[in-house]
Amino acid sequence: MPEGHSVHRIARQFDRNFVGKTLHASSPQGRFAEGAAVLDGREALSVQAVGKQMFLEAEGDVWLRVHLGLYGAWDFAGEIFLDPTIASANGRMGQTNQRGTDLDEAIYDDAGENSLASIGAPRRARVHVRMSEQTKGLADEGLEWPPPIVGQVRLRLMTDVTAADLRGPTACVLQTPDEVLATIAKLGPDPLVGDPIENEERFVRVVRKKQTPIALLLMDQSVVSGIGNVYRAEMLFRQRLNPHTPGRDVPEDVVRALWRDWVRLIAVGVETGQMMTMDDLSADQYRAAMASRDDRHWVYHRAGLPCRVCGTEIALEEIGARKLYWCPYCQA
Template identity: 65%
Template sequence: MPEGHSVHRIARQFARNFVGKRIRLSSPQGRFVDGAARLDGHSMTDARAVGKQMFLEFDNGLWLRVHLGLYGAWDFAGDIQVDATVASANGRMGQTGMRGTGDAVLDSAGENSVRSIGAPRLTRLRMAEAEKVSVEPDGFPPDPIGQVRVRLLADDVVADLRGPTACEVLGPDQVEVAMNRLGPDPMLDDGAAAEERFVSAVRKKPTPIGRLLMDQSVVSGIGNVYRAELLFRAGINPYAPGKSLRDEQARALWRDWAHLLKIGVSTGQMMTMDDLGDEDYVLAMRNRADRHWVYKREGLPCRICGTHITLEEMAARKLYWCPRCQS
């Protein structure tokens, strides 16, 4: 499932390329005809991400809410301009600060792609790479490919949505309710009030912290990858009840989430390892297996203590952790 950094990048692409333009909406798949008709021909006025959900506002006061879920993705074509704040991985972000490393590094799975963002993108990019063909379509707008739930078309850019968990038109009051149900998102507010909201929610619950970090009403945007990596970086057992965490532990989790999320939005990749040398950093940016501490490393030795990384199940999702470093 795309995590918070991906959805923020999508929202910024919409803000840069679609906001202020008259948009034609259609549903090539046929499952969103009525919803598309309510927005068709109106200008987009805002694009916002809150955690894993995105909200697009139009000049008739209606909003399009999209939750990609496990299988959703946006495909972009045309004269797509990357937002200046997330333009490339030409800076190195981490606990040691930022320093330049040259051009953007596209990883082997296309994780920082600006043309296709979401769950299915990996298969398409790998197919294109294997066949040695361009992923750019001929002509504009390109024909819809596959089951496109909704197409947003401007004069020079187009976005196709496929496979979302949610795609609906909401009024202003409904949008406010939907946003208020979500936990704090440090890309929107990393101030003291947001931190306090997170800490209070965690420390009053007996629920394991590994579950709480995935609860979007507690904190927005964290998925399976960031959950595993945050807990390892903090040395916290994923089964520890939230209320058992010390105040400073909960605050450190929130601040580390803000830190990693900003890196993810800037680079397009879930880089969770700090203090890498230049060669190791480039390798990690190119290969997902080299930029995580525990995620998808089951059976391999912990990078710190050598204990084999454990794979278990928590709330029907895979849980990766080190039984020694996180004891």
């Protein structure tokens, strides 16, 4: 499942490529035909991400809500104009930099994805993007337009030069403004949305009154928005926090540290498109991590391997129907 950084990156690409333009909407699969007919011909006015959900506003008080869930993905084609605040097509980082160095050339990971140019959608096979900073004639590039329909496309949104195909979402619905507000009100704070001070206080208040294990609270989207399995495991390790500790037993300063770490990690994720959770890496170490997804994290996906800090075997268990990775020594 894509985590919060991916959805924010996708929303930013919609802002760059669709907002202010007339939408051409269709449902090749047929399951969203009525909704597509409502969207078709309307101007896209705004877009925002909150946690793992994206909300696209069209004229006439119509909102499209999309939750990708476990299997959903957006496939972009045509001219894709990059948000200047995130990694650009040549792989250069943006204004903030976790690793403290710049690399201009692409770095391909073991799945064949250019790690520094990814827009952060969940699967490489469904992200076919030609990124460019200036519009070029599609006919001159020899591209087929409109792009052919591949697979079960729930919704296709198009402008004159850009297409976005949605497959396999958990939710793809139209909402009124009031329904959007009600949906967002049920979500926990997102570091990239709203007042940063109130977001932190809200997170601390909720966690500190819950008997629920902190590992479950971090995955509860009504407690905090955007955290998934990878960030959950990594954040708990980075605070050396036992995942089974009830929320109300986690010291307040540690709860605040968890929130501030999430603020930092999602910013890095939005910029790079990758869930890089290891710090203080040299340029060579960072390049190696970018080339191998399993080398970007402290504990995630490392069951049975030695802890990078203490050497203890990383444990794997199921909690809340999801896999949890943690170090029984460092997080005792």
